[in-house]
Amino acid sequence: MSDTIVAMKLVGIAGTNGSGKDTVGQLLADKHGYLFVSVTEMLRDECRARGLPVERENLRMISAEWRREGGLGVLIDKAVAVFQRQDGNYSGVAVASLRNPGENDRVHELGGVVYWVDADPRLRYARIQSANRGRGSEDSKTYKQFLAEEAAEMQQSGDAATLNMTAVKAKCDITILNEDGPTSLERKIASIL
Secondary structure: OOOOOOOOEEEEEEEOOOOOHHHHHHHHHHHHOEEEEEHHHHHHHHHHHHOOOOOHHHHHHHHHHHHHHHOOOHHHHHHHHHHHOOOOOOOEEEEEEEOOHHHHHHHHHOOOEEEEEEOOHHHHHHHHHHHOOOOHHHHOOOHHHHHHHHHHHHOOOOOOOOOOHHHHHHOOOEEEEOOOOHHHHHHHHHHHO
């Protein structure tokens, strides 16, 4: 993708599972006029198109495949392409969920910022369980499985195209602790825009 893009504000959103990345993106959309694009939802759609179960392992496999084919920032480029196809009715684009440091780099190349969203692991697990988001086996993990999957995603487990959340976190510009409810989260977002 060319670096010549429609003028926009760009926010990349990274963080731990269940921390509220989508909630941050939705607040940016609802309260501040951003287009919210979930790259995780793009990956889920691709799983469905391929007839694969929507499981974290398959999401990781497809994202690594796409990064190998299109570069480490390809998921950001796909989200920006969605933004560019809009009628210009948005003040910017919020992209969740960054899971490879090349995505941070791409956001920064395009003049954007990256937020790291986090919360206590037990709170995050409880959110996932209570939300019943309809994501199949993603939502039916035990706490131990939840922690094991997170640990696997925090470290690079293959080539440069695989997930490496520790490196993503190190390249984030702003950290948002999301443990105090939606009103507090909304205030935090408004204060950093």
